[in-house]
Structures are given as C-alpha cells and as structure tokens.
Amino acid sequence: MSNELQLIDAAKAGSADAFADLVRSYRERLLRFLLTRCASYADAEDALQDTLINAYRYLHSYDPRWRFSTWLYRIAIRNAQRIRSVNVIELGELADEESDPLLHCIAASESENLWVSARRLLNDDVFAALWLRYAEDMSVNDICKALDRSASWTKVNLMRARKVLDTEMNRQRNEGEAYG
Amino acid sequence: MDKLAEQLRRDAQNIEVNVSDELDRRIQASVRAAGIPRPAEQPPAAPRQRAAGFWWASSLTGVAAAAMVIIILNSRSQQDHIVPAVVETSPVTPSMSVPVIDWKTESAMLTSPLKQELEDLQSDIRKAEQKVKDDIGL
Numbered sequence: 001m002s003n004e005l006q007l008i009d010a011a012k013a014g015s016a017d018a019f020a021d022l023v024r025s026y027r028e029r030l031l032r033f034l035l036t037r038c039a040s041y042a043d044a045e046d047a048l049q050d051t052l053i054n055a056y057r058y059l060h061s062y063d064p065r066w067r068f069s070t071w072l073y074r075i076a077i078r079n080a081q082r083i084r085s086v087n088v089i090e091l092g093e094l095a096d097e098e099s100d101p102l103l104h105c106i107a108a109s110e111s112e113n114l115w116v117s118a119r120r121l122l123n124d125d126v127f128a129a130l131w132l133r134y135a136e137d138m139s140v141n142d143i144c145k146a147l148d149r150s151a152s153w154t155k156v157n158l159m160r161a162r163k164v165l166d167t168e169m170n171r172q173r174n175e176g177e178a179y180g
Numbered sequence: 181m182d183k184l185a186e187q188l189r190r191d192a193q194n195i196e197v198n199v200s201d202e203l204d205r206r207i208q209a210s211v212r213a214a215g216i217p218r219p220a221e222q223p224p225a226a227p228r229q230r231a232a233g234f235w236w237a238s239s240l241t242g243v244a245a246a247a248m249v250i251i252i253l254n255s256r257s258q259q260d261h262i263v264p265a266v267v268e269t270s271p272v273t274p275s276m277s278v279p280v281i282d283w284k285t286e287s288a289m290l291t292s293p294l295k296q297e298l299e300d301l302q303s304d305i306r307k308a309e310q311k312v313k314d315d316i317g318l
Contacts, residue, residue, distance in 0.1 A: 013216075016208070016212045020208060020211070027199045027207075028198070028199055031199060032192065032195050032197045035195065035197060045203050048199075048203070048207070049207050052207050053207075053210045053211060053214050105196050106191075106194055106195055113195070114184075115191050118188075130188070131192070134185050134188035134189055134192070135188065135189065135192035165184060165188075166184055169184065169187065
C-alpha cells in the first residue's frame, strides 16, 4: 500500500512510468469487468484506455482515504455507461457467441458461467455491485463509493442478486441432472 | 465462503482477457499525451464572482417583484373605493326575495328634532278635530 502511495505521488508529479507501474496490476481486472459491460471487445479496450487516461488526468483529485481500486472502478463504471449509451445495445440480448464478447472469452465449462446469467437477470448497477463484491472482494462500503449508492441499497440488492442467482444455479443443476 | 460466492469468483477468473501489446502501447502513448496531471485547481475566483452577480440579480429581482405586488395591491384597493356600487350588489337571490308591500306613505322632511315634529303633528291633529267639531255643530 505504501508503495502504491509512493507511485501515486510520483504519478501526480508527472511520471507516466510511475502511473504505468501503478495501474499494471489493475488493467486485466478492469478489462475483465469492462468486457461484461460492453458490447464488443474493442469497446471494452476503448473503455479501459479512457479509464486509465482519465485516472491519470484527474489523479490530483484522488482521495487517499479511498482504496485506489475503488476509485479506478468508479471511473471505469462511468466510462462503460458512456460507451454503452453511445452504442445503445442491451447486453442481455447478445445471446449468441458470435456477437457476445463475454461468451467468446469464457473458458469451456459444463455449466453456464454465472456472470452470463447475472448479466441477463440483473440490471447494470446490481450487476456491478455483485461483481465488485465477489470478483473483486470489495467491502460494502467501497462498493457504495464506487457506485455512488447508499449502504442499504447495496446490501439489499446484493442479497436480492444472490437470491436470483441461487435460483438460477439450482435450475441449471436440475436441468443438468435431468439431461443426465 | 459459501458455494455461490465461490462459483462467482471461479467464473470471474474463467473470463479470459489479455491486455495486448498494442493496447498497452496505445494506453502508454495516450497517458503521455495527456501530459502532467492537472494540479488541484483553485476554481473559487470565477464562482465567487458569479455568486456575487447572482446575489445582486436575485436581490434586484426580489425588490422589483415586491414593488410590483405593492403597486398592484394599491391599484386594486383604489378601484374598490371608486366603484362601491358594483361591489354592493344585493346578496339576496331573486327567488329568496320578500314581496314588496306598497305602503302609501310619504317620507317626512325632518328639519327639526323629532320631539318638536311630534308636538307639531299632535297640535295639527287637535286643530283638525276642533275644526271638524265646529263644522258638524257639536
């Protein structure tokens, strides 16, 4: 963490190399998240690029009381929303593997990837909350900051999302057993 | 960790992404092109001037609005004094009106106090009685 703060200070002073080191460990995680939010792999890459440029440009406004990852995700979520609003594609409608970048990047598995189900069944903010909680291990407090939502909204919607996905997981399991 | 959380974590890891060298170069170039991060700017100068301007504008608007209200209320009250007849219409609807009795009376011109008038009338009656008695020879 102290190393991270040093890199942040150096980047604030104008060191692009320090910034590159700072965000190196976050790039793939952000791209993975953005891939679930964008309609194409190219859009996700563009969103990642915009996120990192904005992060560098507005690094002076970063508050060290936040986790750096929380701050980065907040920017990434906004960029993904902006790119989505330009393309106006419902992600749940990207059903076939040809057009859906997420399905294209998922390793072969016996059951459907739960994030694909989550994207189909949950709205954008709830999906993002679920991702930050279970893919990024963020605390509820950090999720509130990243999404600009209240703690009660976050807790309630995480609980509802879990319920929805539990039902979906059981349904998939039962279907798997039925087809042998 | 419960089963669902474990599954979600595993499925997130199963999403395979790769930041290609080309994307890496693009990002590096964009960041360098963005220049030194902007220092914390001091934006209050413009907002303060604007705030003062807004304060004056809102104050003047408020004063003008108050003056207009006062003028309108005054003009209405003057109109009320000028045309009382229009305002003082009968509050009784025609269907509720009492039939008017056609009294055969004349209004008396009271030029002196009522007591004096009464005494004059009584004197007139006495004179009239006396005159009638004289005429019929009583």
